Amino acid sequence: xxxxxIPGLIPIYEDYARCVHCGLCLNACPTYRLxxxxxxxxxxxxxQMIHVELNQQPITDSFVDHIDKxxxxxxxxxxxxxxxxxxxxxxxxxxxxxxxxxxxWLASVARNFVFRHLLLDPHRIIxxxxxxxxxxxxxxxxxxxxxxxxxxxxxxxxxxxxxxxxDCFFFRCLGWTFPAVGPRRARVAFFAGCVAxxxxxxxxxxxxxxxxANGCEVVIPKDQLCCGALAAHAGVRDGARDLxxxxxxxxxxxxxxxxxxxxxxxxxMLKEYDHLFSTDEAExxxxxxxxxxxxxxxxxxxxxxxxxxxxxxxxxxxxQDSCHLLHGQQIREAPRTLLRAIPNLExxxxxxxxxxxxxxxxxxxxxxxxxxxxxxxxxxxxxxxRAQTIVTANPGCLLQLRVGVEIHHTHQEVLHVVELLDRAIxxxxxxx
Amino acid sequence: MxxxxxxxxxxxxxxxxxxxxxxxxxxYEYDGSVVKGRPDLVVFPDxxxxxxxxxxxxxxxxxxxxxxxxxxxxxxxxxxxxxxxMLVFARMNRILALDMENQRAVVxxxxxxxxxxxxxxxxxxxxxxxxxSWKSCTIGGNVAENAGGPHTLAYGVTxxxxxxxxxxxxxxxxxxxxxxxxxxxxxDLTGLLVGSEGTLALVTEITVKLSRKPEAxxxxxxxxxxxxxxxxxxxxxxxxxxxxxxCEMLDGWTLRAVEDYIHAGFPMDSGAVLLIExxxxxxxxxAQASAISDVCTxxxxxxxxxxxxxxERDLLWKGRKNAFGALGRLAPSNYVLDGVxxxxxxxxxxxxxxxxxxxxxxxxxxxxxxxxxxLHPIVLYDPRDxxxxxxxxxxxxxxxxxxxxxxxALTGEHGVGMEKSELMPLLFSDADFDLMRRVHDAFNPDxxxxxxxxxPLSKGCGEIRVRPQSSxxxxxx
Numbered sequence: 001x002x003x004x005x006i007p008g009l010i011p012i013y014e015d016y017a018r019c020v021h022c023g024l025c026l027n028a029c030p031t032y033r034l035x036x037x038x039x040x041x042x043x044x045x046x047x048q049m050i051h052v053e054l055n056q057q058p059i060t061d062s063f064v065d066h067i068d069k070x071x072x073x074x075x076x077x078x079x080x081x082x083x084x085x086x087x088x089x090x091x092x093x094x095x096x097x098x099x100x101x102x103x104x105w106l107a108s109v110a111r112n113f114v115f116r117h118l119l120l121d122p123h124r125i126i127x128x129x130x131x132x133x134x135x136x137x138x139x140x141x142x143x144x145x146x147x148x149x150x151x152x153x154x155x156x157x158x159x160x161x162x163x164x165x166x167d168c169f170f171f172r173c174l175g176w177t178f179p180a181v182g183p184r185r186a187r188v189a190f191f192a193g194c195v196a197x198x199x200x201x202x203x204x205x206x207x208x209x210x211x212x213a214n215g216c217e218v219v220i221p222k223d224q225l226c227c228g229a230l231a232a233h234a235g236v237r238d239g240a241r242d243l244x245x246x247x248x249x250x251x252x253x254x255x256x257x258x259x260x261x262x263x264x265x266x267x268x269m270l271k272e273y274d275h276l277f278s279t280d281e282a283e284x285x286x287x288x289x290x291x292x293x294x295x296x297x298x299x300x301x302x303x304x305x306x307x308x309x310x311x312x313x314x315x316x317x318x319x320q321d322s323c324h325l326l327h328g329q330q331i332r333e334a335p336r337t338l339l340r341a342i343p344n345l346e347x348x349x350x351x352x353x354x355x356x357x358x359x360x361x362x363x364x365x366x367x368x369x370x371x372x373x374x375x376x377x378x379x380x381x382x383x384x385x386r387a388q389t390i391v392t393a394n395p396g397c398l399l400q401l402r403v404g405v406e407i408h409h410t411h412q413e414v415l416h417v418v419e420l421l422d423r424a425i426x427x428x429x430x431x432x
Numbered sequence: 433m434x435x436x437x438x439x440x441x442x443x444x445x446x447x448x449x450x451x452x453x454x455x456x457x458x459x460y461e462y463d464g465s466v467v468k469g470r471p472d473l474v475v476f477p478d479x480x481x482x483x484x485x486x487x488x489x490x491x492x493x494x495x496x497x498x499x500x501x502x503x504x505x506x507x508x509x510x511x512x513x514x515x516x517x518m519l520v521f522a523r524m525n526r527i528l529a530l531d532m533e534n535q536r537a538v539v540x541x542x543x544x545x546x547x548x549x550x551x552x553x554x555x556x557x558x559x560x561x562x563x564x565s566w567k568s569c570t571i572g573g574n575v576a577e578n579a580g581g582p583h584t585l586a587y588g589v590t591x592x593x594x595x596x597x598x599x600x601x602x603x604x605x606x607x608x609x610x611x612x613x614x615x616x617x618x619x620d621l622t623g624l625l626v627g628s629e630g631t632l633a634l635v636t637e638i639t640v641k642l643s644r645k646p647e648a649x650x651x652x653x654x655x656x657x658x659x660x661x662x663x664x665x666x667x668x669x670x671x672x673x674x675x676x677x678x679c680e681m682l683d684g685w686t687l688r689a690v691e692d693y694i695h696a697g698f699p700m701d702s703g704a705v706l707l708i709e710x711x712x713x714x715x716x717x718x719a720q721a722s723a724i725s726d727v728c729t730x731x732x733x734x735x736x737x738x739x740x741x742x743x744e745r746d747l748l749w750k751g752r753k754n755a756f757g758a759l760g761r762l763a764p765s766n767y768v769l770d771g772v773x774x775x776x777x778x779x780x781x782x783x784x785x786x787x788x789x790x791x792x793x794x795x796x797x798x799x800x801x802x803x804x805x806x807l808h809p810i811v812l813y814d815p816r817d818x819x820x821x822x823x824x825x826x827x828x829x830x831x832x833x834x835x836x837x838x839x840x841a842l843t844g845e846h847g848v849g850m851e852k853s854e855l856m857p858l859l860f861s862d863a864d865f866d867l868m869r870r871v872h873d874a875f876n877p878d879x880x881x882x883x884x885x886x887x888p889l890s891k892g893c894g895e896i897r898v899r900p901q902s903s904x905x906x907x908x909x
Binding site for chain 2: 082
């Protein structure tokens with residue numbers, strides 16, 4: 001029986017051969033920097049993929065282990081002079097693993113639930129969030145932590161990474177339209193994300209306010225779903241394709257100048273929806289059209305230019321590049337430009353800000369130990385800046401850095417670029 | 433490798449520092465070059481003492497050892513040509529001392545070149561040797577190959593920046609050579625070791641000079657319609673006694689591939705560009721830049737641009753440093769050559785390279801340190817086509833032979849490794865080899881360190897034991 005073909009774009013010989021094994025990617029790779037193993041470097045991983053894909057070697061435990069350990073941060077793409085599209089290669093490798101490799105029973109059940117059911121259905125996300133909120137607010141969490149049951153279950157570290165569930169979910173805003181403040185300069189559609197609707201409602205609200213304050217009418221389409229990045233990164237391509245189809249049809253129906261996201265991870269996926277479909281599928285062309293309109297909120301605002309008045313914020317701020325903004329979308333300057341626009345804000349560069357903080361989608365849950373190792377190194381560099389506030393451009397990074405501040409007792413506030421802008425705009429309004 | 437021996441190494445270093453499974457070894461059979469050689473065991477020492485113990489253990493079993501840094505080399509220097517133990521220094525990556533007042537750093541061999549500069553930068557200092565792989569390559573590897581880089585024109589190669597070394601000899605003994613400050617009495621063994629490609633000893637600690645950043649830097653990009661005009665310009669600049677810090681040339685074909693990658697604004701229709709950098713005191717730099725600009729114009733430069741700020745300068749250099757990889761966009765594989773010619777022969781050498789390319793049916797790109805006469809022609813090929821790869825090797829050998837014929841050398845900075853060992857007789861006589869062999873044997877009498885490198889296998893070096901295996905065949909990736 002021949003295996004079911006993997007849907008979407010399949011890398012060909014030339015995609016792998018582009019790697020001339022020069023090694024310029026090695027030191028850019030977070031896992032190579034940790035362990036100095038070729039097998040956990042981009043060059044080494046590509047060689048392993050070549051053995052599986054081109055030399056038709058079987059998928060071994062060792063192959064799965066090294067591909068699983070990849071953060072998919074794509075720092076290697078920034079470093080690569082040959083233009084190897086590593087993200088595309090590793091996602092294909094993961095789709096192969098998903099199809100051909102048998103994971104443990106528990107891992108299979110968990111992956112199936114999260115990537116094929118939970119993320120596809122906002123109602124399920126809301127249900128799970130309510131249960132978690134009850135757990136966090138009722139005192140159960142305190143009890144579970146104090147009697148050591150979490151340690152017993154082996155989830156103590158992971159439980160600490162759980163985001164705080166919002167009191168009021170952003171899901172309620174789906175379907176609404178927010179008018180521009182002052183003359184309308186643009187009409188945009190806001191992509192709200194999935195889990196962000198129950199854990200980052202305030203960030204989403206701030207994003208809408210900042211866009212509106214700068215002359216954007218903000219439409220929030222009702223029938224939008226998760227972007228599919230988590231599923232695609234995990235190799236669950238069918239799940240990602242279902243989500244993409246829904247979002248394509250929802251957003252392409254809207255007459256807007258741009259589709260805006262505040263999550264670098266989502267933005268990177270949305271801009272690459274075409275990878276999920278082969279060129280002969282109708283969605284491929286739609287994805288191109290969709291990608292041409294998709295903008296990260298920092299990218300969009302920096303290009304549009306800020307018109308809202310900003311209050312001075314005399315704080316020392318550093319910026320952690322979100323991998324899927326810097327490496328995935330090659331956007332470096334936009335968030336910095338916006339931060340520098342805030343009067344009296346003292347901006348200091350974070351050493352090694354181009355290295356992943358260890359969040360990487362669900363990596364902090366699946367590879368907790370490595371994730372925390374990267375985070376510890378990150379917090380050491382944060383401390384060296386003596387910044388009071390750490391700013392970044394993706395919800396996953398925000399969560400991870402907040403955990404970092406908590407476990408390393410470093411006391412910084414962790415905010416998204418637009419949250420800081422929102423604060424400066426609100427301050428300016430209050431001064432009037 | 434037998435499992436008993438694997439266990440002994442594991443006992444010595446711990447299981448996480450020993451690799452022996454075929455799927456792991458496979459990842460250490462390549463570097464940045466086009467040749468291959470697979471080790472039987474890979475070990476990751478953490479200290480000089482561990483290196484010494486590894487060497488002693490391997491010596492007891494008569495197994496050869498080859499050192500490796502990041503594996504970015506271009507001559508197969510860090511490949512196990514005859515199998516054996518590969519000793520990877522990547523985890524010995526600590527900067528042991530930064531002495532800013534005396535401008536010295538003591539580093540372990542696995543420290544990445546760029547990381548040392550990054551650490552010294554806040555103090556206005558940097559490590560001058562800057563090979564194109566500087567963001568990943570290790571200083572240990574730079575020492576082994578005596579690596580160069582664009583700025584060697586003004587600042588010299590690695591050997592000019594190394595003042596002391598700690599070594600492990602093939603019998604496991606740990607010795608120190610040189611001193612932190614200046615010339616030590618007696619033989620300059622430090623100088624002998626730098627560039628010895630791991631065939632004399634394993635370097636475990638390196639004391640380097642740190643250079644002070646110049647007061648002013650100007651980076652010029654001169655655009656020419658023809659390669660000949662650009663080549664004549666280089667000859668003329670040096671004839672007028674101007675020494676730029678760097679003088680790099682890219683031909684039009686290469687330039688287009690690079691522009692495709694970095695979008696630095698390189699003109700897509702030019703024949704060649706020169707990337708010239710002058711450094712020093714502000715007044716001198718301004719005067720030199722204007723003199724260079726005049727020379728370029730005299731040789732029909734279409735345009736001379738001066739980088740306005742650091743960002744523009746970085747972008748120009750990014751284009752140059754990523755040029756080899758950028759050619760990966762044009763063909764599945766490329767072969768980067770490394771040859772030296774007298775600077776004055778530049779225009780004719782470029783014509784000859786073009787002829788050789790025509791003769792063998794390759795379009796050959798040219799990127800090089802024009803100021804040093806250090807050429808890097810690049811032959812693009814498809815590794816699936818064995819006959820084409822063979823032709824690429826022949827064309828390459830012919831270019832290198834030409835370099836030697838006109839009074840140059842067969843490598844400028846990439847080393848001989850296993851890539852060029854067979855070409856060495858072009859440059860050296862039997863008597864020359866005999867002297868080199870005696871030096872080799874004084875350090876490494878049993879050829880247990882990096883066998884099969886530098887010396888030609890075919891040529892009267894019976895004492896250098898080599899056991900070529902089928903896996904050491906140059907070939908497809």
